[in-house]
Amino acid sequence: MSVKILTICCNWSPWACLNQAQMAGFVLPENLKVIRVMCIGRINQALILKAFEFGADGVLLLECHDEDCRYGPGPAVGHGNVQRVRKLLDLLGIDQHRLVEKSFGAHEKTELAQAIEDFADTIERLGPITQKERKADHYGGCET
Amino acid sequence: MVDVRLDGLVKNKGLFQCLECGKCATSCPRCMSGKEYSPRLLAHKVIAEREDEAFIENAVWECLTCDLCSERCPSGVDFSGFVIEMRTLLAETKGLKGYRAHDGAVHSWMRMMTVPELKQNRLGWINEDLKVSSTGEIAYFVGCAPYFDVFFSGIEVNTLAISRDSVRILNFFDVEPVVLADERCCGHDLLCTGDRKNFEILCRLNYEAFKDAGVKEIVFSCPECYYVWKEFMPQVCKGFDLKVTLLLDLIEREVNRGGMTFSPFSRRVTYQDPCRLARMVDKVEVPRKLLRMIPQLRLVEMEHFGHGAVCCGNSAFINCDAYSKFIQIKRLKEARATKAQMMVTSCPKCMIHLTCAMRDKVRGGEWNMELVDIHTILAREMGWFKG
Numbered sequence: 001m002s003v004k005i006l007t008i009c010c011n012w013s014p015w016a017c018l019n020q021a022q023m024a025g026f027v028l029p030e031n032l033k034v035i036r037v038m039c040i041g042r043i044n045q046a047l048i049l050k051a052f053e054f055g056a057d058g059v060l061l062l063e064c065h066d067e068d069c070r071y072g073p074g075p076a077v078g079h080g081n082v083q084r085v086r087k088l089l090d091l092l093g094i095d096q097h098r099l100v101e102k103s104f105g106a107h108e109k110t111e112l113a114q115a116i117e118d119f120a121d122t123i124e125r126l127g128p129i130t131q132k133e134r135k136a137d138h139y140g141g142c143e144t
Numbered sequence: 145m146v147d148v149r150l151d152g153l154v155k156n157k158g159l160f161q162c163l164e165c166g167k168c169a170t171s172c173p174r175c176m177s178g179k180e181y182s183p184r185l186l187a188h189k190v191i192a193e194r195e196d197e198a199f200i201e202n203a204v205w206e207c208l209t210c211d212l213c214s215e216r217c218p219s220g221v222d223f224s225g226f227v228i229e230m231r232t233l234l235a236e237t238k239g240l241k242g243y244r245a246h247d248g249a250v251h252s253w254m255r256m257m258t259v260p261e262l263k264q265n266r267l268g269w270i271n272e273d274l275k276v277s278s279t280g281e282i283a284y285f286v287g288c289a290p291y292f293d294v295f296f297s298g299i300e301v302n303t304l305a306i307s308r309d310s311v312r313i314l315n316f317f318d319v320e321p322v323v324l325a326d327e328r329c330c331g332h333d334l335l336c337t338g339d340r341k342n343f344e345i346l347c348r349l350n351y352e353a354f355k356d357a358g359v360k361e362i363v364f365s366c367p368e369c370y371y372v373w374k375e376f377m378p379q380v381c382k383g384f385d386l387k388v389t390l391l392l393d394l395i396e397r398e399v400n401r402g403g404m405t406f407s408p409f410s411r412r413v414t415y416q417d418p419c420r421l422a423r424m425v426d427k428v429e430v431p432r433k434l435l436r437m438i439p440q441l442r443l444v445e446m447e448h449f450g451h452g453a454v455c456c457g458n459s460a461f462i463n464c465d466a467y468s469k470f471i472q473i474k475r476l477k478e479a480r481a482t483k484a485q486m487m488v489t490s491c492p493k494c495m496i497h498l499t500c501a502m503r504d505k506v507r508g509g510e511w512n513m514e515l516v517d518i519h520t521i522l523a524r525e526m527g528w529f530k531g
Contacts, residue, residue: 044246044247045249045295046246046247046249046252049249049253049256050247050248050249050252053252053255053256080298084294084295087294088291090265091266091290091291091294092253092256092257092262092265093262093263093264093265130261
């Protein structure tokens, strides 16, 4: 069973960076899905947990450098949330390396492409979290 | 709406006995905080105006399931029971609704625990001075405390102190409780938010885990876990034969055997009754009796206490909003009015919710008050009589 990787990307520096990387020929791994959000500060503990609950085997948060945040405290809020969710994942017996946050300036396309590849490798190596495929059924057949 | 099942619920939960006296609505903390919600009206709608589905659905997700309405009801309508079963029914037919606090993070980790292969790493809180074992006859059920302390670190709650002090108390009585690494959430919050399927999975996994460890009796400090194990586990798990004990009951039993003493604790305290403990399992006297045994401790009651105590504002992490905050501040005002120096409670959720209200930045610590769990006080003050 292949792994599923979710990347949550801030709309500002990292998104511009990702665009540049792709224009320069970088191809995203097939099992990696990118969600663009306005700021990593929006991604609270619940959303990260939910990604794992719905079957992600790794979650990568791409954010701006602290001093570049368009809104002010975004990355700082992100650091706090990631720290706490990593502890929760640890309690749940899920390897903390499955949740990573990285910050990029708009010009750092090589570093960003490298970071995505490294993360994909790490998750490939760690493998899927559970042996069983998690389906909607896991959610009690209920919509949320 | 599934009419046959709804008919059954209306009948079994005693809704036909409703006299429309309105005592439920005038005691409901949510109604009294200004929310347009009334248990009486919901009962009326499901009996007589079932076509008003929008109203019924909204109302079902509004309730705090604090059970104060059932307490006040002169006809014995089991209103909280009705709401909990209605949520299961609606979740199956119309999806899980209701606004889940913290974006449903709490329910997320509970659902993640339904995976059978889960290997948790949850015993890091056990200090060297605590004696626990992995097999044996008596177990201690920790609950979600390790998770709460991480998730709510922003408001600095220490619910693990309750677990540590509970184990200390058991050690004091020469019990080395089994504390399991693969214990899961009791599922209370899933049950109360309509996710019956995952609730039952957690029940079965927990039951198997404790049976495998050779446990015969489980001791609880958390009222919600105790309530679930006492009332629901025998329904869900076939052949359920574990003895379920509340830690406060165990302490009372040991105290009655004599030889124990409490060191003086010169404080004026008030006690917040958790809804599960006071109303749903009827343990109002035990905590009070134990507190009164502590010399120099003066227990004063709030305006609403015992069976009539008001909820801490939220239950099962659903519907936390401005009305919840209103209920919490009102409760803290009642506690202040007693001139108590300290508020004692016995539920980690009461502790989380009331601490959250105290930390409200807008109110700037106006309602700050020392809030301590009863197990912490008892663990600190109890000792053997040295005559």
